Amino acid sequence: MLVGTATLPHPSIPPGRFAVIRIFSLVPLVVAALVTFAEAADSKQPNILFIFADDQSYETTGYRGMTQVKTPHIDQLAKQSLSFNRAYNQGSWSGAVCVASRTMLNTGRFVWHANDVYNTTEKERQEGRLWSEHLKKAGYQTYMTGKWHIKANAQKAFDVTGHVRGGMPQQTPEGYDRPKSKDDKTWQPWDKKFGGFWEGGKHWSEVVGDEAVSFLETAAKDDKPFFMYIAFNAPHDPRQSPKEFVDMYPAEEVEVPEDFLPVYPENKEIGCAPTLRDEHLAPFPRTKYAVQVNRQEYFAIITHMDQQIGRILEALEQTGKADNTYVFFTADHGLACGHHGLMGKQNSYDHSIRVPLLISGPQIKPGENEAAVYLQDIMPTTLELAGISKPDHVEFESLLPVALGEKETSYDAIYNAYLNLQRSITEDGFKLMIYPKANTIKLFNLTEDPHEMKNLADDPKYASRKKELFATFQMWQEKVGDKLKIDPTLVD
Known part of the structure; x- marks a missing residue:
């Protein structure tokens, strides 16, 4: 007698995929089947290595x-991976965009819903709703080192932790409003007297590398699947690295972005005035030389971090477990660092909301994918790989159906928000930006104008496009819990 159907892990199906098993006979046999398949699934669970950068824009990887x-x-990792070329962060309720990004990632909730639980993420941990807690319950050995920056106890959220860092390394007065001229050599990225990444004697990226390698050496002797959350503070400012890395990028040879501006016109209205900490890193108005120096140091600390990532990937190979390990690489958000007269990540331009996103593993065919996704989709992806049903509170989507060609995209559009000062919606190659305080909008054709330099908002040819995008934006407001009222006449 047919008593039911169930979606269960199956030993003949690759890790993370499922088959519908029709169960016949009596209840004891049903239970036996469940136990058998559960045990088979446990033996096949893949390892998960998650590598997380801080402030790294999608454009700052050599492979692009x-x-x-x-x-x-x-x-080298990219050659073995599927690159999601249009991966986004959904926004922030705080100037510390990393806090919102990481809270979304670890809770699986959309931006304003994540804000609702931000001060109760310790309760979320206790209830087993954080990313690591789901994997713990599924039998994973969980490990974390580096930047945490959400309101939950990392030492309790993971089985093992290394150094758990807070937000940014301590900045110094000398690190701001610089360089004022080509003669300004007061602050140097390799000078350890300024602390920051050098606090404690060893560069923090190297500490993360050391600790991740050490855990992998231990994991090599254990049959239990592992989940590693490796969170670099780099390339966040103060952008410090050894001199040999800075010397790779002579300042006068660093390219100034095509969209360079001395001052962003609406900087005050969108919350990016000189008083914002990130924007205070370089002088106002911007000079091309100041942008060159900031980008020199940005590139240098990324290359230094890349060296540590190489050490981690080599250690993974030496464990003998690489063939059954999924590796994810991304960042919490991007960074302007000289684009559009801006320095920080508190804006809606692609350089600040798009990130690199790589995924490699047994089922993944290397290549590139242009589907618009969120970086936070990594969380439900790993749950699916581990054989965990998607929890009700997780709103982001697994990347696997797109990665495996089962569907073209997960989202009809990409929503982004910053405080109550900025909103944007990206759909079908166009982006609508809304500045409520400035009472203005901007419209960009991203296909023809990837640097977002030509505002089409006042072009009559795009009147219907503006309204279509605004209608999509309103639907997304409801979806993500965005209660900000926007005057619809802005798009008239």
């Missing part, structure tokens, strides 16, 4: 060839 930055080890 968009800037002068050198990332040989990330490039």
